[in-house]
Amino acid sequence: MKFQGSCHCGRIRFEAEGELRSATSCNCSICRRKGTLMWFVPRDAFTLLTPESDTSTYLFNRHVVQHRFCSTCGIHPYGEGKTPTGEAVAAVNIRCLDGVDLETIPVQVFDGRALPA
Template sequence: MQKHKGSCHCGRVTFEFDGDVSAAIECNCSICRMKGALWHGTDDAHFRILSGEADLGLYQFGTMTAKHYFCRSCGVSPFSHPRIAPARWVVNLRCVEDIDLSSLKIHPFDGQNWEAAAQQLMQARAAGAA
């Protein structure tokens, strides 16, 4: 399993996660589209905030389920707890060192139609697990 390091733009917030990255999710919801984020999911056991936790701001909207973290100094959003799985993390791969974004398979998520897209994703995952 590969270790990846990342940060916000100013470097106050740093993090790392373990995992193989060959794909990303691109969501077109209002906030992800404006951020231009490419997301990779991970869990608490494989994700660590290394520095700058006190420099993080939190933004929530809508259902107030997702937790969108950003650096209060530079404004960059390096990771979140997503609405679809609030106990997990998603890392913005645009904030990760040494990731060739052009080599990733990008999976679209229709966040503009969140309820239907989430249901479709959960059904696909359940079918894959069966």
């Protein structure tokens, strides 16, 4: 299934394709503050519909995840990184997807605080 999403103001728009079976809630220092619910898809199943120059990027800790956000409205619709085996992934914030009933999506908790710095 193909989903469309955006930041709050619409400056950043994207599509993600796949089966949205669950989301991940992480308790690391940034995810806890942002309140994102992440759905990981292969990077080639994610299409940015607006210019990449419209996104801002935040890096912290080991700088392995590019946390993408809108500098206009401040919303974090997605991030980019790699799996432990090296595959490129997009971490889509399902709170930014159009037409998704969040109450129907099972949420898995990930202990990001326990990762080494």
